[in-house]
Amino acid sequence: MPDGEEISYTDLHLGPQRMIAGRDFGDFMVWRRDDVPAYQLAVVVDDAAMGITEVVRGADLLKSTARQILVYRALGLPVPDFYHCGLVRDTAGVRLAKRHDALSIRRLREMGWTAEEVRAGTKSALASATPRRNS
Numbered sequence: 001m002p003d004g005e006e007i008s009y010t011d012l013h014l015g016p017q018r019m020i021a022g023r024d025f026g027d028f029m030v031w032r033r034d035d036v037p038a039y040q041l042a043v044v045v046d047d048a049a050m051g052i053t054e055v056v057r058g059a060d061l062l063k064s065t066a067r068q069i070l071v072y073r074a075l076g077l078p079v080p081d082f083y084h085c086g087l088v089r090d091t092a093g094v095r096l097a098k099r100h101d102a103l104s105i106r107r108l109r110e111m112g113w114t115a116e117e118v119r120a121g122t123k124s125a126l127a128s129a130t131p132r133r134n135s
Contacts, residue, residue, distance in 0.1 A: 004023075044068050054082075
């Protein structure tokens with residue numbers, strides 16, 4: 001990791017971002033011990049191969065974006081635009097995520113939620129196991 005290198009970009013949602021390698025984040029893996037590419041390298045190569053020009057992801061991945069920009073630069077690839085959005089959280093403030101067995105849109109639909117209800121859902125409604133139904 002090139003300590004002191006500045007990674008700056010303008011996020012399409014959060015505005016100007018600036019991180020310093022070695023201060024805001026450190027070294028990271030690009031190749032795993034089991035001989036497969038690590039996440040940071042894999043997403044950069046996949047996005048470039050697919051011609052992705054805009055990446056949308058959660059705001060919790062801002063530091064990953066800085067790392068990936070360094071990988072794009074090292075590989076001489078064009079850097080896409082980034083849009084980091086807020087995370088959907090339950091009533092306790094815990095983000096809804098697959099790894100935490102959170103309710104998926106598929107599960108909400110199975111429970112009878114309409115697409116409009118999912119889009120209009122509130123934190124407490126999404127955290128609730130009781131579906132809202134149309135009358």
